[in-house]
Amino acid sequence: MTKHEFEVAMTCEGCSGAVTRVLNKLGDVMFEIDLPKKLVWIESDKDVEVLMATLKKCGKDVKYNGTK
Template sequence: MTKHEFEVAMTCEGCSGAVTRVLNKIGEVNFEIDLPKKLVWIESDKDVEVLMETLKKCGKEVKYNGTK
């Protein structure tokens, strides 16, 4: 599985909770959230576009930083 890094405009625990909820819905992903750095690492075989669109559902600005 590939590990992708995304920058998500999270400011609080509520924001990271929203990210957790949308990612849990797509299944077959492992993820880590670093709230202070506003980073989300997602390990998945899904297409980057799918992951990006899923993250955008939490209502925050999302930027793809590449694979790690």
């Protein structure tokens, strides 16, 4: 599985909770959230476009930083 890094405009626990909820619905992904750095790492075989679209469902600005 590939590990992707995304920058998500999260400011609080509620934001990271929203990210957790949308990613859990995706299924078959492992992820880590670093709230202070506003980073989300997602380990998945899904396309980057699918992951981006899923993260955008939480209503935050999302930027793809590449694979890590």
